[in-house]
Amino acid sequence: MPHDLQDTIALLSRTPATLNALLRDLPEAWTLRNEGQSTWTAFDVIGHLVSGERTDWMPRVRMILEHGETRTFVPFDRWAQECDSQGKSLSELLDEFANLRSKNLAELCAFNLQPNDLERRGRHPDFGSVSLSQLLATWAAHDLTHLHQISRLMAHRYREAVGPWSIYLGVFKCSGHSS
Amino acid sequence: MPHDLQDTIALLSRTPATLNALLRDLPEAWTLRNEGQSTWTAFDVIGHLVSGERTDWMPRVRMILEHGETRTFVPFDRWAQECDSQGKSLSELLDEFANLRSKNLAELCAFNLQPNDLERRGRHPDFGSVSLSQLLATWAAHDLTHLHQISRLMAHRYREAVGPWSIYLGVFKCSGHSS
Numbered sequence: 001m002p003h004d005l006q007d008t009i010a011l012l013s014r015t016p017a018t019l020n021a022l023l024r025d026l027p028e029a030w031t032l033r034n035e036g037q038s039t040w041t042a043f044d045v046i047g048h049l050v051s052g053e054r055t056d057w058m059p060r061v062r063m064i065l066e067h068g069e070t071r072t073f074v075p076f077d078r079w080a081q082e083c084d085s086q087g088k089s090l091s092e093l094l095d096e097f098a099n100l101r102s103k104n105l106a107e108l109c110a111f112n113l114q115p116n117d118l119e120r121r122g123r124h125p126d127f128g129s130v131s132l133s134q135l136l137a138t139w140a141a142h143d144l145t146h147l148h149q150i151s152r153l154m155a156h157r158y159r160e161a162v163g164p165w166s167i168y169l170g171v172f173k174c175s176g177h178s179s
Numbered sequence: 180m181p182h183d184l185q186d187t188i189a190l191l192s193r194t195p196a197t198l199n200a201l202l203r204d205l206p207e208a209w210t211l212r213n214e215g216q217s218t219w220t221a222f223d224v225i226g227h228l229v230s231g232e233r234t235d236w237m238p239r240v241r242m243i244l245e246h247g248e249t250r251t252f253v254p255f256d257r258w259a260q261e262c263d264s265q266g267k268s269l270s271e272l273l274d275e276f277a278n279l280r281s282k283n284l285a286e287l288c289a290f291n292l293q294p295n296d297l298e299r300r301g302r303h304p305d306f307g308s309v310s311l312s313q314l315l316a317t318w319a320a321h322d323l324t325h326l327h328q329i330s331r332l333m334a335h336r337y338r339e340a341v342g343p344w345s346i347y348l349g350v351f352k353c354s355g356h357s358s
Contacts, residue, residue, distance in 0.1 A: 003340035007206045011333075014201055021196035022326075027186045127343040134342035141337045145350035147201075148330040154190075155323040161182035162320050163313035164306040171324035174353050 003137040005113060013105055015143040016098035019046065022150070024094055031090055035156045042150050046093040047081025049146060053100035055080065057139045058107060064122035064132045065111065072123045148174075182316040184292060192284055194322040195277035198225065201329070203273055210269055214335045221329050225272040226260025228325060232279035234259070236318045237286060243301035243311045244290065251302045327353075 023031055023042055031042045040048070056076045063071055085093060111117070118133040155171040166172050202210055202221055210221040219227070235255045242250055264272060290296070297312040334350040345351050 001212075001336050001339065003337065004206075004208065007208050010206055011209060014205065017200035018197055021200045022193055026193065027183075027189055029183065029186050030190060033180075124343070130342060130344075134340065134344065137337045137340035137342075138344040138348070141334045141341050141344075141348050141350065144330045144334040145348045148327055148334070148350045148353065151323045151327040151330065155320045155327070157180050158182065158316045158320045160180065161313065161316035163309060163316075164303070165309075165313065165317040165320075169317070169320050169324045171320065171327045174327065 003118070003133045005118065005136065008136050008140045009105060009109065011140045012101065012143060015049075015147070016094070016101050018147065019049075019150075020094050020098065024091055030154050030157065033153075033157055035153050039153065040149070042154060043085065043090050043093070044081060045146050045150055045153075046090065046097060047085035047088075048078065049143075050093055050097050050100060051077070051080040051084060052142065053097060053104055057135070058104045060122065060135055061108065061111075061132065064120055064135065065117070067122075069121050069123045069129055072125050075125050182297070182312045184297065184315065187315050187319045188284060188288065190319045191280065191322060194228075194326070195273070195280050197326065198228075198329075199273050199277065203270055209333050209336065212332075212336055214332050218332065219328070221333060222264065222269050222272070223260060224325050224329055224332075225269065225276060226264035226267075227257065228322075229272055229276050229279060230256070230259040230263060231321065232276060232283055236314070237283045239301065239314055240287065240290075240311065243299055243314065244296070246301075248300050248302045248308055251304050254304050 023046070034041045034044070055074070060073050063073060088096075113132070118131065118136070120132050121129050122132070122135070124130045152171050152174050155169070159166060159172055162169065202225070213220045213223070234253070239252050242252060267275075292311070297310065297315070299311050300308050301311070301314070303309045331350050331353050334348070338345065338351055341348065
């Protein structure tokens with residue numbers, strides 16, 4: 001199942017509206033609750049997605065196209081939202097995510113990438129040589145990993161409340177591997 | 180973390196728009212692909228959610244309120260969508276889900292349930308005595324378990340395409356427990 005650029009863009013373009021429909025104006029008992037200890041809330045996850053739009057995905061795309069493997073990607077700060085989300089509401093973060101994603105996809109589309117461009121390579125600080133195709137597939141899968149995480153961390157709240165039904169609900173068997 | 184009726188309704192009311200934003204007009208390479216063997220596609224999951232709205236959640240709520248523990252719930256047919264979704268498009272199923280959910284929540288709200296009502300009990304074919312509160316918490320957690328499943332089964336498509344990044348993506352570590 002190879003990477004398909006148009007399908008990746010179709011998915012990436014839908015994530016802001018999906019998270020907006022799920023989370024905007026939802027009671028904070030859902031959006032500000034985590035799975036215990038240092039796990040993330042839905043609010044934290046949206047801050048992390050904003051951070052990715054700002055510092056990770058498109059800067060790496062540009063670096064591959066401009067510098068190939070001669071420069072190494074800046075490591076992604078997975079905790080940047082701890083500072084950057086301070087003082088913001090969830091609605092503000094959802095708006096910020098939607099605006100940044102829209103601009104980033106407009107820039108990506110403007111590159112008019114061809115199949116041979118997708119094979120161009122960059123340098124990841126841990127993995128070494130990676131392709132533009134792998135980076136773009138990861139961008140889409142990263143959206144899905146965090147939608148997966150949000151659905152799990154919100155369900156956690158009702159782990160006890162569902163009583164005996166918990167054994168039928170697969171989300172309760174997911175052991176926090178999508179942080 | 181006890182069950183909260185208003186928070187449950189807030190979540191249940193958002194699921195149709197969430198799934199609509201994620202899935203409507205998304206390429207079929209995302210929506211008609213499964214995780215292999217007899218696993219479900221996103222299309223199958225929406226059919227299952229339609230089926231739950233039609234035959235499971237509100238019929239059980241009504242049965243508790245009308246008959247208490249004197250009648251046993253009709254077992255939920257988890258494969259009903261195999262017949263019921265035949266010949267329908269994903270857009271039709273999304274519309275059907277949204278319409279049924281909206282009607283069901285209107286009926287639920289009209290009951291004007293009070294805290295003591297939530298402690299009323301019914302009879303589950305496997306579990307025996309269960310409370311209305313547990314049933315309603317399960318309805319919400321069931322939405323989340325299937326959002327969790329959809330994000331995982333769609334990500335599955337890019338399991339290879341992401342290359343070395345797969346080790347960072349928790350969704351690939353989720354072993355199909357939310358069917």
